[in-house]
Amino acid sequence: MGLLFRWLMRLAATLILMMVLGAGLVYFLASQSLPDYDKDIALPGLSAPVEIVRDNANVPHIFGSFGASDEDVFYGLGYAHAQDRLWQMTVLRRTVQGRLSEVFGTRTVEVDSLLRRLDLYRLAQQSVNQLDAGTKAALISYSAGINARLGEINDQALGRGAPEMFLFNTPIAPWQPADSIALMKLLALKQSGQIQNEVLRARVSLMLDDLSRLPDILPDAPGTGMTALPEYTELFPGLRRYAEATEMPKTALSPFQARGLAGASNVWAASPHRSASGGTLLANDPHMELSAPTVWYLARLELATGGVIGATMPGIPAIMAGRSENMGWGTTASYADDQDIFMEKLNPNNHQEYLTPNGYKRFKSRPSIIEIKNQKPITLVLRWSENGPIMPGSLHGLSTVTPPGHVASLAWSALSPDDSSMTAAINLMRSQNVQEAIVAGEQYIAPSQNLVLADRNSIALKTVGAIPQRTAQNQNQGRLPNQGWRRENRWNGRAPYAANPQFIDPRGGILGNTNNKLLQRPFPHHVSFDWGDTQRVHRWRKLMQTRQVHTRDSFIEAQLDSVSYTARTLLPLIGADLWFTSSAALDGSPERQRQIALRLLSEWNGEMNEHMPEPLIYAAWVRALQKRLIIDELGPLAGEFKHIEPLFIERVYRNVDGAAAWCDVRQSSPIETCADLAKLALDDALVWISDKYGPTLEALRWGDAHQATQDHEILGEVPLLRFFVNIRQSTSGGDNTLQRGLSSGEDPNPFQNVHAAGYRGVYDFSDPDxxxxxxxxxxxxxxxSRYYDDMAQLWRRGEYIPMSLDADLARAAAVGVTRIQPRQ
Known part of the structure; x- marks a missing residue:
């Protein structure tokens, strides 16, 4: 027995030693790719020395020496991006090229197929030749900086550049100018939501027995209403009442956003007479899908026109949101209607032809081969009509609204081979005042943005990006998939840039946007029918108007505000017949739980604070309520409404145009009232909460349900490893607060925070530093790296780091200085 025990101990010790050695080897290999920020190096591609000073937050401040050009500074930015985000950049490039499956196998084939059909990368290659000389030179130098880092990795065996490269070993092609333009187009794809809205509107119109109820569940933003649209079945008869949608690819690598998860943001500015310091103010927090690392990368560039600092996106050589010494800029998604789905009627005798206003015409087509890891390649046939590329039925459920004998094409402003958006982005950084920046914005194509500007004296908002010009005779005003063969439905080029919304130095001294409706114009001069916000803007207006003058700190306070205007509006409506109306009940009984919940909510101010129970009770209640309201009318289609629709619930409980009809469950004999459904939904919510978080309502924490899910797109799914790469944090805010944290809407964790402000910036031009x-x-x-998540807790707590252009301050606490010399 003793001998057996000794051998078992030896075996256990050997296994432990092997595990320790294995872990040590993995760590050693992975750590080889950690960049050295403090070094002197000679690299090819420079005309003069460049210095990269990393301040104590690891923000690179990039300076050219005497005789250096802006191109040398862009070279330094490319080198810094490749040092810190090489894996992220290569994955994004593979995504837009439709080449993910070469690395990740069959799970990304559908994503690759969709991107190949959009043909964004080939369009980016064509756009290179349309750029001015300065922009082209910047892209070439930026690419050279990335490629210099790749050469350094290969020459010095620096762990393949990123630890992920050991798991997914594949050659990295040199970076090219077209790659950066393609990433701009990929950003446009991620921020586009009009396709989803068109398809859902068509599906709902097919499902409803009473089409007068369509404006309830998919209402216009408040304002002047629109004229009636034709029934979708009138346009395309013979469609099924309900057809199950083909599943979109469910992978973190997919850039195709579900409805509600397209771009969003907040931005606002104050004129000098509304600023306590006498200088202009600007605050911006763009909202995008959360990930680890975030899509944003902070940097400072010292250009010939002066220093600029702010948020870049690795792969793109521009400060996308930030400031110079004299001017700041921020953006929000404009929600401009720059996408249309067209149904192309096939020639019944030849499916290679489709109907046009001039008769049948042959599709343009070409083959495209998708290489798949460990599998045989597949060949796609890419097709285009005059309206745009032909898209598969899996794109946002297109198959459910495509009639037999038709295929769907996509018209989209980003599908331009003359995309000068990069020129606009680089010229914006060099602009010295609001007027110069507005002029620079004319070359911006996609994604359409609301650009908010502040120089030392003025503030402005200008919508940039190409907005299509439609005819007044358009059958459905771009709100439903349209008949592609009718001339009146087709686009007539781009609307004039001067027609894009513009506001300069408003009399009130404050302007901003929360993705809310900008203005009301009659079709076809409108901007959009579908806007990203009808709620946050009310809270923003109140915060702006409650102060005569604002400060940097009051703008920060507004960015971090977590009070829900939506909760304050809906709770008095849905609980109108429930507050304090119950009789005494036993502890633990459903009636007693309902009383406790109603008491907590009656004393609540609507603040979606992570430490409070009320936000969770409220969120679960309205979610259960909306499900009960729509399930019998929409059936399985109700699952497409993953987030609450505040205007819908308000219309129902105010009985706007008879919207209270949604409260009656048609399949049941009794006629249910809206109070009945509110009570039943509250019971549903409390049962769900009890099962998931326990029955003690006072002990609930909103933050336990509303965790920010900043997950690594690849390694975040790997057991054990995910605990090292994913960043999960309890957060305040919600779907409709200024501190926006959009919930996933997906069971089993429907309130996880998946879409939020990955960047926040506040600029004060009385003291820019x-x-x-x-x-x-x-x-x-x-x-x-210690810089992988070092800002995460600061971000969660609502803290910031200095945004200074003071070179001495950056050097004083630098964590490293990289000096790059030209090498022939």
Whole structure:
């Protein structure tokens, strides 16, 4: 027995030793790709020395020496991006090229197929030749900086550049100018939501027995209403009442956003007479899908026109949101209607032809081969009509609204081979005042944005990006998939840039946008029918108007405000017949739980604070209520409404145009009232909460349900490893607060925070170096780096880091200085 025990101990010790050695080897290999920020190096591609000073937050401040050009500074930015985010950049490039399956196998074939059909990368290659000389030179130098880092990795065996490269070993092609333009187009794809709205509107119209109820569940933003649209079945008869949608690819690598998860943001500015310091103010927090690392990367560039600092996106050589010494800029998604789905009627005798206003015409087509890891390649036939590329039925459920004998094409402003958006982005950084920046915006194509500007004296908002010009005779005003063969439905080029919304120095001294409706214009001069916000803007207006003058800190307070205007509006309506109306009940009984919940909500101010129970009770209640309201009318289609629709619930409980009809469950004999459904939904919510979080309502924490899910797109799914690479944090805010944290809407964790402000910046031009900014994770994409998640807790707590252009301040606390010399 003793001998057996000794051998078992030896075996256990050997296994432990092997595990320790294995872990040590993995750590050693992975750590080889950690960049050295403090070094002197000679690299090819420079005309003069460049210095990269990393301040104490690892923000690179990039300076050219005497005789250096802006191109040398862009070279330094490319080098810094490749040091910290090489894996992220290569994955994004593979995504837009439709080449993910070469690395990740069959799970990304559908994503690759969709991207190939959009043909964004080939369009980006064509756009290179349309750029002015300065922009082209910047892209070439930026690419050279990335490629210099790739050469350094290969020459010095620096762990393949990123730890992920050991798991997914594949050659990295040199970076090219077209790659950066393609990433701009990929950003446009991620921020586009009009396709989803068109398809859902068509599906709901097919499902409803009473089409007068369509404006309830998919209402216009408040304002002047629109004229009636034709029934979708009138346009395309013979469609099924309900058809199950083909599933979109469910992978973190997919850039195709579900409805409600397209771009969003907040931005606002104050004129000098509304600022306590006498200088203009600007605050911006763009909202995008959360990830680890975040899509944002902080940087400072010292250009010939002066220093610029703010948020970049790795792969794109521009400050996308930030400031110079004299001007700041921020953006929000404009929600401009720059996409249309067209149904192309096939020639019944030849499906290679489709109907046009001039008769049948042959599709343009070409083959495209998708290489798949460990599998045989597949060949796609890409097709285009005059309206745009032919898209598969899996794109946002297109198959459910495509009639037999038709295929769907996509018209989209981003599908331009003459995309000068990069020129606009680079010229914006060089602009010295509001007027110069507005002029620079004319070259912006996609994604359409609301650009808010502040120089030392003026503020302005200008919508940039190409907005299509439609005819007044358009059958459905771009709100439903349209008949592609009718001339009146087709686009007539781009609306004039001067027609894009513009506001300069408003009399009130404050302007901003929360993705809310900008203005009301009659079709076809409108901007959009579907806007991203009808709720946050009310809270923003109140916060702006409650102060005569604002400060940097009051703008920060507004960015971090977590009071829900929606909760304050809906709770008095849905609980009108429930407050304090119950008789005494036993502890633990459903009636007693309902009383406790109603008491808590009656004393609540609507603040979606992570430490409070009321936000969870409220969110679960309205979610259960909306499900009960729509399930019998929409059946299985109710599952497409993953987030609450505040205007819908308000219309129902105010009985706007008879909307209270949604409260009656048609399949049941009794006629249910809206109070009945509110009570039943509250019971549903409390049962769900009890099962998931326990029955003690006072002990609930909103933050336990509303965790920010900043997950690594690849390694975040790997057991054990995910605990090292994913960043999960309890957060305040909600779907409709200024501190926006959009919930997933997906069971079993429907309130996880998946879409939020990955970047926040506040700029004060009375003292520009007192400006502040932050990102949601950190600068590095390397999970072994201390800069991988060092900003995450600051971001969660609503803290910021200095946003200074003071070179001495950056050097004083630098964590490293990289000096790059030209090498022939």
């Amino acid at each position: 007192s400006s502040v900014f932050i990102t949601s994770t950190g600068q590095s994409g390397h999970f072994l």
